[in-house]
Amino acid sequence: MGYESAFKTDIDRKRPAGSSAVYCQSFINKREGMELIYQTLIRSFVQPAILVMGDLMIDTYLRGASTRLSPEAPVPVVDISSHTSVLGGGANAAVNLRNLGAKVTFVSLTGDDYAAGLAAELLEREGVNNEVIRCDTRRTITKTRVIAGQQLLTRYDEGTEIQPDEECERQLIAMLEQQLPLHDAILIADYNKGLITDGIIDALEKINQKHKKFIAVDAKQLSRYKQLRPDLVKPNYKEAAALLRLPELSNNKARQMEEMGAGIFEATGAGITALTLDEEGALIFLKDQLLCHTAARPVNNPNVSGAGDTYISAFMLACLSDSTPATAAEIAGAAAAVAIGKSNTAHCKQSELIAYFSMKDKYVRDHAELEALCNMYKAQGKKIVFTNGCFDILHSGHVSYLERAASLGDVLIVGVNTDESIKRLKGSERPINNLGDRIQVLAGLGAITHLISFGSEANDTPEPLIRIIQPAVFAKGGDYSRESLPEAAAVEEYGGEIILLPLVPDRSTTLIIKRIYTTPVLKVAEA
Numbered sequence: 195m196g197y198e199s200a201f202k203t204d205i206d207r208k209r210p211a212g213s214s215a216v217y218c219q220s221f222i223n224k225r226e227g228m229e230l231i232y233q234t235l236i237r238s239f240v241q242p243a244i245l246v247m248g249d250l251m252i253d254t255y256l257r258g259a260s261t262r263l264s265p266e267a268p269v270p271v272v273d274i275s276s277h278t279s280v281l282g283g284g285a286n287a288a289v290n291l292r293n294l295g296a297k298v299t300f301v302s303l304t305g306d307d308y309a310a311g312l313a314a315e316l317l318e319r320e321g322v323n324n325e326v327i328r329c330d331t332r333r334t335i336t337k338t339r340v341i342a343g344q345q346l347l348t349r350y351d352e353g354t355e356i357q358p359d360e361e362c363e364r365q366l367i368a369m370l371e372q373q374l375p376l377h378d379a380i381l382i383a384d385y386n387k388g389l390i391t392d393g394i395i396d397a398l399e400k401i402n403q404k405h406k407k408f409i410a411v412d413a414k415q416l417s418r419y420k421q422l423r424p425d426l427v428k429p430n431y432k433e434a435a436a437l438l439r440l441p442e443l444s445n446n447k448a449r450q451m452e453e454m455g456a457g458i459f460e461a462t463g464a465g466i467t468a469l470t471l472d473e474e475g476a477l478i479f480l481k482d483q484l485l486c487h488t489a490a491r492p493v494n495n496p497n498v499s500g501a502g503d504t505y506i507s508a509f510m511l512a513c514l515s516d517s518t519p520a521t522a523a524e525i526a527g528a529a530a531a532v533a534i535g536k537s538n539t540a541h542c543k544q545s546e547l548i549a550y551f552s553m554k555d556k557y558v559r560d561h562a563e564l565e566a567l568c569n570m571y572k573a574q575g576k577k578i579v580f581t582n583g584c585f586d587i588l589h590s591g592h593v594s595y596l597e598r599a600a601s602l603g604d605v606l607i608v609g610v611n612t613d614e615s616i617k618r619l620k621g622s623e624r625p626i627n628n629l630g631d632r633i634q635v636l637a638g639l640g641a642i643t644h645l646i647s648f649g650s651e652a653n654d655t656p657e658p659l660i661r662i663i664q665p666a667v668f669a670k671g672g673d674y675s676r677e678s679l680p681e682a683a684a685v686e687e688y689g690g691e692i693i694l695l696p697l698v699p700d701r702s703t704t705l706i707i708k709r710i711y712t713t714p715v716l717k718v719a720e721a
Contacts, residue, residue, distance in 0.1 A: 232525055232551045238515040239295035239544055245373050246291065247366075247390065248284015248383030250302040250326060251353075252309050252336040255279075260342035272342050281316050282337065284383035286541070287412070289320045290507035291381070294529070295544040299323040299377065301369050303358055303389055309334035325369055329362045335387060357388045367397040374401050379408035379514055382424075383503065386414035395419060410510045411464075412502060420463045426513060427464040428506040431471050437461050448474045448487055456482040466519050468509055468526065470502065478523045488523045491531035504533040504542050535573060546570065556637040558646040561662055564607075567644065568663050571605050580665035582609035582648070582656040584616050586625045588635050591697060598695050599669040600641035607644045607663060608636065609656040615649025660684045672696045 258274040281289050288300040300317060304310040306328040313334065317324045335353030339346055358366065366389075374380060380398075384390050390413075399421050402409065410426040411419045416437055419427075431451070435442045438457045443450055448471055458467050459482035467479040475490045508529035512522035528550045532542040549566035558564045571578055579602045585592055600606040610632060616625045625632070633645055648656050660668060660681050668685045672694050676682050685692055 228521075228524075229551045229555050231521070232528075233548050233555070235512055235515050235517050235521070235525065236294075236544060236547050236551070239511045240297075242379060242511060242514045243297040243299075243377045244291050244510070245299050245301065245370075245377040245380045246284060246288040246383060247301045247370070247380065248287060249335065249385040249387040249389045250281070250285045250300075250304050250313055251283035251385070251387075252313060252334065253280050253282035253286075254336060254338040256338065256340045258342060260347070270342060270347060272340055272347065279312060279316070281313065281320070283335070283385050283387070284389075285313065285317065285322075287381060287383040287503040287507055288317070288322050290504050290529075290533075290541050291511065292320055292322050293541040293543045294507055294511055294547065296511055297323075299325055299373055301366065301373060302326045303332065303362055303366060304328055304335075305333040305354065306330040307334055309336050309353075325373060327362065327365050327369065329358065331359065332362075353387075355387045357391050363391055363393055366394055370394070370398060371401055374398075374407060375405050377407065379410065379510065381410045381506065381510060382413060382419065384411070384413035384415070384418075392418070395421065398422060408510075408514060410506060411462075412506045416464075417461045420461065423463045423465075425465045426468065426506070426510060427462050427466070428468045428470065428502065428509065429458075430502060431469070434458065434469050445474075447471045448477060451477055452484055452487070455479040455484050458482070466513070468506070468519075468523060470505060476505075476523055476527065478519050480519060486520045486523065488520075488527055491527055493531050493535050501530045501534045505530040508542070508547070532570075552644075556642060556645050557633055558607075558644050561658075564644075564646055564659070565662050568607075576605050577603035577667070578605045578607060578663060578665040579603035579667040579669055580607045580609065580656075580660065580663050581669040582611070582659070583671075584611045584620065584625065585632050585636055586616065586620075586627055588632075593639065593641075595671060595695055595697065596639060596641045599667075600643075602667045602669060602693060603665075605643045606641055607646065607665070608642050609648045609659050610636065610645055611654070612647050612649040614651075615654045618649075618651070618654055655680050657681045657684045660690075664688045665690055667691050667693055669693050669695055 255278045256274050257276045258272045260270040260272045262271050263269065264271050284302060285300060288298050292298045300322050304313060304326055310328055314324055314326065332354040333352060335355065337349060337351050339349045341347065382390065395418060402422065409422055409424040411424045412428045413419060414433060416427050416429055416433065429437060431447050432442060434451060438454055438461070440450065451469055458479060465481060469477040469479070471477065473490050475488045477487050478485045505526045509522045509526035512525045517525070529542040529547050532546050532550055543566065545562045545566040548563055549570055552558065552563060552567060558567065568578060579599055581599045596606070596608070610629065611619065613625055613629050629647055636642055636645055646659065648659055657680065661684055668681065668690055670679060674694060676692055679692065682692060
């Protein structure tokens with residue numbers, strides 16, 4: 195696949211397929227907007243197979259508390275309480291691609307040491323195909339951070355950061371010759387640690403002349419890769435300033451770079467350049483022309499370690515899924531926002547990215563999306579309230595009840611029985627309104643944040659949803675008692691609260707149906 199796919203001016207606005215009970219298709223087909231387009235694109239991330247070549251690093255975090263100084267020197271003593279190791283560098287880019295849904299193979303070079311073994315275990319755990327070559331003349335790059343409370347006290351680095359010898363270089367080239375034809379694209383994640391030699395770049399150029407794969411490059415020295423004519427490059431501001439020999443500014447970075455498309459294209463030969471500018475967002479260039487400037491997405495207490503890997507991973511997958519570059523930039527910015535909202539070197543999962551764009555979207559399609567949404571809300575410190583019902587003929591009693599439920603927290607999630615579930619509970623003549631119609635009407639209520647359907651022959655209660663959501667509050671109508679709720683045990687297991695809300699008198703779907711059936715029909719006399 196070549197980069198021309200990334201220059202499409204429109205995308206196919208397909209709706210996700212599925213049964214009406216699960217996806218509520220009749221409602222989904224009525225929705226428009228970019229959020230649905232983003233979600234559809236993100237779901238297609240499972241299709242590409244990506245080869246990643248880059249520097250493998252281990253990021254280790256030693257966390258603890260410090261309450262005293264050492265008697266040996268005026269330095270803090272840290273009592274370590276946790277020890278965490280994650281993949282960094284090019285390996286982090288590979289994990290990001292895998293978390294976003296792609297099939298990934300990682301090629302790199304390490305020492306033959308404990309850290310290399312740990313890296314292999316972490317790659318396997320993440321589902322990344324490991325084609326890392328071990329070399330006994332090298333040491334695996336490891337960066338260890340010591341953190342007391344929220345304060346980073348020190349970082350110390352280990353590992354070999356020189357170019358590989360001729361034999362290791364030969365093995366790396368042979369691996370590229372074997373693996374690149376089997377993949378749709380390659381991401382080169384060059385952290386300038388010596389892995390990728392000029393000989394490897396020359397070999398990659400020859401291999402790609404034959405197989406024509408999508409090439410993305412994220413490198414400290416992008417000009418080294420000009421001969422590849424990459425489809426996508428992603429410099430950050432510092433790298434772009436160095437590339438163009440410009441002074442680094444503390445603000446107005448976007449204004450400085452907006453007119454630099456020609457210089458960037460001359461230096462890199464890239465079809466698309468995604469120039470990230472931290473809090474100033476990103477500039478997207480098509481060859482030498484500025485396409486758009488995307489805004490940065492707000493994140494509380496951001497941890498930017500590994501954000502660039504997340505950004506280029508999402509951007510690349512969006513391009514391979516036939517996205518326009520502007521849409522790819524929006525998706526990539528959202529993925530980076532999800533990742534930097536986490537601690538340590540973090541990733542963005544496909545379900546989390548879908549959930550990010552679902553926050554404005556009331557109908558939740560499946561349990562994975564629901565779980566990702568709830569995790570996101572909880573990470574933001576929001577209180578989730580859950581309730582459920584048939585809501586067959588919506589009336590003022592329903593509206594009043596849902597408004598009261600919403601007032602108990604920050605987010606109200608409503609479970610809605612499927613048509614089949616209502617038939618089992620209420621009889622064959624119910625529901626009056628099908629699931630799609632009920633969802634559409636409920637979605638118009640401002641009190642409701644999200645809706646999800648539920649109900650199966652095995653279990654018509656919302657207990658499975660409660661176990662996924664684990665709401666702070668489970669709200670039900672006052673016509674129930676705690677003892678009569680089959681879901682009560684599930685709520686009590688995790689320490690949730692059950693609140694019974696009073697109902698509006700003489701307001702129910704059953705009464706409305708009865709009134710319709712018993713009201714005399716006016717007969718119009720024939721003229």
